[in-house]
Amino acid sequence: MLQFIFRRLLLVVPTFIGITLLTFFLIRLIPGDPIELLAGERGVDPARHAMLMAQMGLDQPILVQYMHYIADVLRGNLGTSISTREPVLHEFLTLFPATVELSLCATLFAIIIGLPAGILAAVKRGSVFDHSVMTISLTGYSMPIFWWALLLMLVFSVNLGWTPVSGRIDVTYWVDDVTGFMLIDSLLSDDKGAFISTLSHLILPSIVLGTIPLAVIARMTRSSMLEVLGEDYIRTARAKGLAPKRVIFIHALRNALIPVITVIGLQVGTLLAGAILTETIFAWPGVGKWLIEAIHRRDYPVVQGGILIVATLIILVNLLVDILYGVVNPRIRHNK
Amino acid sequence: MALLSIKNLTVTFGEGDNPFRAVDRISYTVDEGEVLGIVGESGSGKSVSSLSVMGLIDYPGKVKADELTFDGSDLLSLSANARRKITGDDIAMIFQDPMTSLNPCFTVGYQIVEALKVHGGGSKKELKARAIELLKQVGIPAPESRFDNYPHQLSGGMSQRMMIAMAIACNPRLLIADEPTTALDVTIQAQIIDLLVNLQKARGMGLILITHDLALVAEVAHRIVVMYAGQIVEMAPADQLFVTPRHPYTQALLRSLPEHSAGHARLQALPGVVPGKHDRPQGCLLNPRCPYATDRCRKEEPGLQPYPGNSARMVKCFYPLNDEGSPAV
Numbered sequence: 001m002l003q004f005i006f007r008r009l010l011l012v013v014p015t016f017i018g019i020t021l022l023t024f025f026l027i028r029l030i031p032g033d034p035i036e037l038l039a040g041e042r043g044v045d046p047a048r049h050a051m052l053m054a055q056m057g058l059d060q061p062i063l064v065q066y067m068h069y070i071a072d073v074l075r076g077n078l079g080t081s082i083s084t085r086e087p088v089l090h091e092f093l094t095l096f097p098a099t100v101e102l103s104l105c106a107t108l109f110a111i112i113i114g115l116p117a118g119i120l121a122a123v124k125r126g127s128v129f130d131h132s133v134m135t136i137s138l139t140g141y142s143m144p145i146f147w148w149a150l151l152l153m154l155v156f157s158v159n160l161g162w163t164p165v166s167g168r169i170d171v172t173y174w175v176d177d178v179t180g181f182m183l184i185d186s187l188l189s190d191d192k193g194a195f196i197s198t199l200s201h202l203i204l205p206s207i208v209l210g211t212i213p214l215a216v217i218a219r220m221t222r223s224s225m226l227e228v229l230g231e232d233y234i235r236t237a238r239a240k241g242l243a244p245k246r247v248i249f250i251h252a253l254r255n256a257l258i259p260v261i262t263v264i265g266l267q268v269g270t271l272l273a274g275a276i277l278t279e280t281i282f283a284w285p286g287v288g289k290w291l292i293e294a295i296h297r298r299d300y301p302v303v304q305g306g307i308l309i310v311a312t313l314i315i316l317v318n319l320l321v322d323i324l325y326g327v328v329n330p331r332i333r334h335n336k
Numbered sequence: 337m338a339l340l341s342i343k344n345l346t347v348t349f350g351e352g353d354n355p356f357r358a359v360d361r362i363s364y365t366v367d368e369g370e371v372l373g374i375v376g377e378s379g380s381g382k383s384v385s386s387l388s389v390m391g392l393i394d395y396p397g398k399v400k401a402d403e404l405t406f407d408g409s410d411l412l413s414l415s416a417n418a419r420r421k422i423t424g425d426d427i428a429m430i431f432q433d434p435m436t437s438l439n440p441c442f443t444v445g446y447q448i449v450e451a452l453k454v455h456g457g458g459s460k461k462e463l464k465a466r467a468i469e470l471l472k473q474v475g476i477p478a479p480e481s482r483f484d485n486y487p488h489q490l491s492g493g494m495s496q497r498m499m500i501a502m503a504i505a506c507n508p509r510l511l512i513a514d515e516p517t518t519a520l521d522v523t524i525q526a527q528i529i530d531l532l533v534n535l536q537k538a539r540g541m542g543l544i545l546i547t548h549d550l551a552l553v554a555e556v557a558h559r560i561v562v563m564y565a566g567q568i569v570e571m572a573p574a575d576q577l578f579v580t581p582r583h584p585y586t587q588a589l590l591r592s593l594p595e596h597s598a599g600h601a602r603l604q605a606l607p608g609v610v611p612g613k614h615d616r617p618q619g620c621l622l623n624p625r626c627p628y629a630t631d632r633c634r635k636e637e638p639g640l641q642p643y644p645g646n647s648a649r650m651v652k653c654f655y656p657l658n659d660e661g662s663p664a665v
């Protein structure tokens with residue numbers, strides 16, 4: 001197992017190099033530079049512009065800049081934001097809990113609905129329920145996030161007034177930052193209203209962000225269950241005289257979950273990508289919104305560093321999924 | 337009274353006026369302590385017919401029968417719940433491929449204990465002790481440590497022994513073994529058959545031994561049912577069937593055995609395959625492959641009749657073979 005993890009970690013090196021190359025050069029392909037955008041409409045006098053560029057080392061040949069950047073990264077230095085002068089890592093760490101909180105809630109939403117829907121659809125294959133699940137999940141999967149978000153916002157926030165439009169918590173509450181997770185912090189604050197406000201702020205973004213993972217999980221669960229239900233050992237389980245519930249939830253589900261867990265893990269990438277849009281639409285103060293704003297400001301260090309951290313996390317989660325996969329699947333666990 | 341009694345059991349798949357008959361009006365009985373062999377090529381309905389005895393045919397498959405009784409009680413009229421009380425308890429079944437028949441996610445110990453638990457129960461310790469005792473009975477070395485093995489840690493032969501242990505866990509009165517050795521090494525096959533027959537004798541169970549290999553059941557079965565395309569074409573005491581097959585299909589099966597074909601230029605198997613859903617011929621289902629088929633065989637379907645002068649034998653042929661192996665005219 002240790003060897004397996006080590007081998008996987010080794011494979012990460014080329015991935016990292018690829019990510020740094022991509023972010024570094026892609027962001028520089030967008031016209032405009034940080035100084036221009038910082039100055040805004042007023043414009044900046046060319047001499048001052050050149051001086052500031054030189055100060056930031058942005059006047060050097062691009063390959064030299066890249067080398068400097070890599071050297072810094074290797075020393076664990078992700079640089080400082082051009083617009084806020086804060087270290088990138090520090091900014092990331094402050095904003096990250098908000099993104100994690102939203103992503104976890106979205107995943108929870110996706111699992112709680114997607115898993116049972118997939119199981120039931122497989123067990124009742126060909127039924128109206130099955131067809132509905134398949135159709136709805138296909139729709140959910142192909143729904144543009146921003147459109148879906150605006151639709152929900154329009155109905156539930158604007159027309160019905162059930163949920164707040166944006167943010168993490170109502171401005172009338174002040175909650176001490178203990179864990180960075182607003183749900184926990186507001187619960188700790190002993191103010192029921194704060195907790196409820198946090199919860200209601202989470203609902204729509206979670207649904208929006210969780211929709212694609214939900215569709216993927218439901219479909220994957222269904223197809224995985226269908227496959228497993230046709231296996232010989234399911235016939236054996238039934239031949240023992242086990243009740244259908246036990247056959248489905250113990251014998252079939254345990255096997256069907258193996259690919260589903262992988263898929264859930266792979267959704268982390270989708271979630272973080274989705275978080276960028278969702279956070280922007282719902283003004284959710286997380287990493288996604290931060291990155292989008294950094295791109296608009298051509299804040300090179302933030303874009304490069306932020307994406308590098310996010311990519312690292314995705315890789316780590318995938319590694320974790322592989323390990324978890326071994327835990328549920330004895331065939332892998334024993335193949336040392 | 338027979339332990340299992342089947343009359344005109346039919347299993348169909350598909351809708352409409354003409355659904356596919358995977359099993360077509362078969363009738364047989366199995367007595368307590370009897371070994372019934374069921375032979376026939378692949379696709380002849382052996383598995384489907386035994387699964388319907390277990391109550392494991394799912395929608396859209398339909399099971400119909402004039403009689404399907406176990407120990408006098410009508411299985412078809414039971415509720416699903418009541419039926420499950422018999423399945424795995426009084427009637428147990430093992431399958432063709434032991435490597436895929438055990439759940440890869442659970443230890444074999446867990447799976448055997450589970451079988452004990454559904455139809456009885458007991459404390460955790462008792463159940464484990466009984467499971468280990470079962471492992472001993474089916475000849476598994478070091479049963480205590482094997483108890484905690486996962487299926488992928490076992491060989492094919494060992495897996496089939498586990499399946500047998502699981503099947504006999506609740507002391508079934510009827511055991512159905514569906515091609516129990518087909519997926520195994522030749523060297524292991526005889527061991528598994530020996531084990532099954534020894535258990536059957538020791539426990540006085542009824543045993544239905546299904547195989548496509550006539551040689552396998554020759555020595556162990558009391559009676560043999562020969563199936564073709566979902567129908568029974570011949571039924572006879574084993575010793576008689578091997579000496580004087582009455583049905584052309586049985587004759588062909590016997591001639592295709594290695595020891596019979598030794599002197600022949602080539603294997604004397606029938607050309608062609610068992611008709612499936614779309615190519616069922618009119619008349620006798622064997623007629624396109626039968627060397628003796630006449631116009632009558634191509635138009636009418638013969639019934640399963642007692643062989644003239646021997647009521648212990650049944651044959652479904654207009655021209656049953658005589659002692660010399662030629663068709664009666």
Ligand SMILES: Nc1ncnc2c1ncn2[C@@H]1O[C@H](COP(=O)(O)OP(=O)(O)O)[C@@H](O)[C@H]1O
Pocket residue numbers: 349358376377378379380381382383384385397612613
């Ligand atoms: N679930 C099913 N749906 C449709 N046809 C089936 C099904 N199961 C079996 N059959 C058909 O029934 C026939 C008999 O199958 P089976 O009993 O498995 O044959 P055997 O065990 O003798 O090889 C075959 O033609 C097979 O294709």
Ligand SMILES: [Mg+2]
Pocket residue numbers: 379382383384514515
């Ligand atoms: Mg079969």
